[in-house]
Amino acid sequence: MNIAFGKPLIDKNEKDAVLEVLSGTQLVHGKKCQDFEKLFIKFVGGGYSTSLSSCTAGLHLALIALGIKKSDEVLVPAQSHVATVHSVEYVGAKPVFVDCELETGNIDLNLLEQKITSRTRALSIVHYIGIPINLKKVVDFCKKKKIYLIEDCALALGSKFGKKHVGLHGDIGSFSFYPVKHITTAEGGMVISKKKQIIDKIKKLKAFGYDRTLEQRKVPGQYNVNLLGYNFRMNELEAAIGIEQLKKLPKFIQLRRKNMIYFKRKMGDTKFIRILDYQNKQAYNSYYCITLILEGKLSKQRNKILLRLKDKGIGSSIYYPGPIPLFNYYKRKFGFNKNQFPCSYIISNSSLSLPLGPHLQKKEIEYMASTLKNILKAMV
Numbered sequence: 001m002n003i004a005f006g007k008p009l010i011d012k013n014e015k016d017a018v019l020e021v022l023s024g025t026q027l028v029h030g031k032k033c034q035d036f037e038k039l040f041i042k043f044v045g046g047g048y049s050t051s052l053s054s055c056t057a058g059l060h061l062a063l064i065a066l067g068i069k070k071s072d073e074v075l076v077p078a079q080s081h082v083a084t085v086h087s088v089e090y091v092g093a094k095p096v097f098v099d100c101e102l103e104t105g106n107i108d109l110n111l112l113e114q115k116i117t118s119r120t121r122a123l124s125i126v127h128y129i130g131i132p133i134n135l136k137k138v139v140d141f142c143k144k145k146k147i148y149l150i151e152d153c154a155l156a157l158g159s160k161f162g163k164k165h166v167g168l169h170g171d172i173g174s175f176s177f178y179p180v181k182h183i184t185t186a187e188g189g190m191v192i193s194k195k196k197q198i199i200d201k202i203k204k205l206k207a208f209g210y211d212r213t214l215e216q217r218k219v220p221g222q223y224n225v226n227l228l229g230y231n232f233r234m235n236e237l238e239a240a241i242g243i244e245q246l247k248k249l250p251k252f253i254q255l256r257r258k259n260m261i262y263f264k265r266k267m268g269d270t271k272f273i274r275i276l277d278y279q280n281k282q283a284y285n286s287y288y289c290i291t292l293i294l295e296g297k298l299s300k301q302r303n304k305i306l307l308r309l310k311d312k313g314i315g316s317s318i319y320y321p322g323p324i325p326l327f328n329y330y331k332r333k334f335g336f337n338k339n340q341f342p343c344s345y346i347i348s349n350s351s352l353s354l355p356l357g358p359h360l361q362k363k364e365i366e367y368m369a370s371t372l373k374n375i376l377k378a379m380v
């Protein structure tokens with residue numbers, strides 16, 4: 001067996017769509033990006049959108065668009081992809097780390113109050129492995145404190161809280177189409193917001209700060225520049241793939257959910273592990289991956305287990321391999337120690353993640369569960 005942690009499902013539709021773009025004349029600034037943005041809005045059920053070169057670019061431009069700058073503070077999760085926090089550093093603001101809760105891996109809302117200062121301008125949250133954070137509480141908190149809310153939705157395409165898709169609850173949401181995410185465009189991202197002026201600003205910021213788009217130029221080649229913009233656009237090839245992927249997304253999510261149910265059934269009540277599978281009436285999980293927390297006798301065996309899984313041809317990963325504040329860059333800059341983020345520390349060091357994607361066959365899930373059970377049994 002050779003089971004990939006994440007495997008993009010690219011078939012004839014994507015290939016034909018890419019070839020069609022390549023046969024035309026428009027590789028950027030074209031209609032495919034616009035179509036992808038429209039379809040995306042249709043999928044999430046409202047708001048405004050603009051495509052980007054990555055989710056990280058989206059988080060970065062979100063902070064600029066909201067006016068976050070030097071001497072501002074932004075509350076960030078200790079347990080996330082480093083991009084959630086790097087984006088705060090890009091604009092020169094100070095990330096203020098908040099530990100996660102063990103039940104979901106999401107930022108611990110009970111810790112927010114004590115971290116807030118007169119300089120706090122925004123809260124950036126991640127929906128950890130597709131588990132939507134309690135957005136009712138988060139939005140209430142941000143409103144009360146008059147701070148912005150940024151949702152890092154890189155692992156949460158398809159997740160909802162209440163009836164509303166994640167990314168539309170706060171001021172801005174950023175999504176990723178990196179190969180192992182719910183859908184892919186190779187590299188790519190999308191930001192959404194219910195506020196048109198935020199997306200309009202990001203449209204300018206992602207294209208050098210030009211004051212008009214190609215279509216808006218009466219005289220070809222003529223424009224002015226009002227902003228220090230970047231080059232963070234998506235191209236037409238990526239958008240063409242994205243459109244085809246988006247058509248398959250509902251099916252993908254259904255399969256992810258089904259795979260999770262099947263995997264859990266096969267694992268039965270294996271001792272010393274806890275599978276993160278949080279959902280309830282309000283929180284609709286889009287199931288990014290299987291994450292297990294190793295407990296008791298197994299809590300210090302994570303890396304050994306990962307190596308054994310690798311030997312058996314099972315792709316795995318860690319979400320994420322460090323509380324962000326303990327990565328060298330942040331540790332050196334702010335001098336944190338591991339006792340400051342106890343729950344993130346546990347997830348970083350005692351959890352492992354397994355594939356859940358639509359590429360999995362039933363017999364692969366069976367193999368994954370039985371192999372894992374054998375490995376664990378040999379260790380306790």
Ligand SMILES: *Cc1c(COP(=O)(O)O)cnc(C)c1O
Pocket residue numbers: 053054055056057080081083084126152153154155175176177178188189
């Ligand atoms: C993957 C990921 C990112 C980065 O996405 P890119 O599109 O590669 O920039 C950001 N945040 C989270 C939570 C992620 O998992």
